[in-house]
Amino acid sequence: MTEGFLPGCYKNFPQETGESLPGYLLRLSHANGYEGIADLLRACTGARKAGVTEMVHALRQSENDLKTMSRVAVGDERHLLHHLGFVIIDGAIGLHKARVDDDAWLTGQAQVCPQCLATREILSEDWDLALVTVCTEHSCLLLDECPECGGAITWNRSHPCHCEHCGADFRHVRTSAAQSAEVDVAGDFAALAPFRLLGHGAECLTQAWDAGFRIFKGLALARRHWAVVEVPPKYLRNMRLAERHRVTQLLAQVRHDGSYHLPALAGHTENILEPLRSIPKPTACRKHAMRIWQGELGIPRPLAEALSSSLPFSDEPPGHEVFQGRPPSFYTNEDVADFLGVSGPTVYALIKARKIATPTTGEAFDIDEILTAQRFLQDGLMSLAELSMLLGIPMSGADDVRETYLPSWNPRNKADKRVDLEVVMQYHLHLLAKFDDQMPLVGMVALGELATRTTNPLETLIRGVTVLLSGAVQSFSWNRPYRWADLMVPVDDVALVLVGA
Incomplete structure (x- = not known):
């Protein structure tokens, strides 16, 4: 002992090898009559008005408080310093030569291995990590809720082995066996x-x-x-x-x-x-x-x-590789148009869409940007035929779609009705974020079926998608193959889709 004990505990004992920091504090608080970890830390370190997990997380980052608790527990300020981590500003701590994200530590609940507790009442440090779901000693799943009352196991409990809600003893619980590969993970x-x-x-x-x-x-x-x-x-x-x-x-x-x-x-x-x-x-x-x-x-x-992707990506080589180290130089819009095989207005549209930057006077266009624009024209635009495949209905009335919902990427060219893939993706992803894949299909009807009942199916389908994205329909589902026509709405909400059709 270097500096002796500090007051706070009349029963003193060291932390075991591999023991959890909050687990040790829980043992210490229980042995000394405290209500729990929070009560102990408030009495000994002056911590105020914080949840248990927040207090423990702060303790991992405070050398002074770890030294204080070490002296309270065993009279040696170095005893708990192996838990000390340094703060990393992007939401993590450095611990044991690793960056440990704040999200890696369990806070909403704690977890235990009943077999370990039955052998000795020590809570393992491994169990503090959200990424550890299996006891590596007994090859069984950990336990994070009481089997008697269903309540979550948390660090608010006053006894290492008992449920804070009903008092059930975790040591008598049987948990499922884990596969050896899961134990390895x-x-x-x-x-x-x-x-x-x-x-x-x-x-x-x-x-x-x-x-x-x-x-x-x-x-x-x-x-x-x-x-x-x-x-x-x-x-x-x-x-x-x-x-x-x-x-x-x-x-x-x-x-x-x-x-x-x-x-x-x-x-x-x-x-x-x-x-x-x-x-x-x-x-x-x-x-x-x-x-x-x-x-x-x-x-x-x-x-x-x-x-x-399970298959390797095909790399898109830079300009100097495409042209074996001698990329051509293009100084005018006409030069770019000839290389891409498009019209002058299309080059202007590429510039306006920020696919190509206009060079300063006397400088050439960036060849990598031109190649990127070429790939955009080939893969980044959706034709009417492709849109029809996505929507799931014929593209009659395409002018209305172009003008009101899916605008042409090149409004100066009335003949070019292609749509920017990113625009379509955004709508599709919003639907992906909103649909309920657990919703029962009883009492549901597909947008495609509703659309065929009207004089302009395309307009009806687009209106239906707009209604779903607006939030007017509280919940909806989506059937394979996940075209817009496969969106499923409750029968009670059909009027919202068909109004005005």
């Missing part, structure tokens, strides 16, 4: 060590623990998050164990010889984004997936591609 996350990840190539890439966390979080995201391209900062920490364990099972299926084969996870991404397959552009789904995996979750491109 849990062990990988518990170790806070780097991951070995395989993409489309044969080379195995070693990535920091944080990359494994981000992949786990991406696999846990709901369909609405993929649709609106959003990764909530606080998501895993409040998920129930059953939901998190589904991700463990996915990862267990692709773990072989200590490495994770990411292309085998692309099927999950494709299933989540299945409604995008109705857009007759083969790359639409995987390009959108990249917005989440690479753009939002920050997964390195080779690995993000593997998570987005």
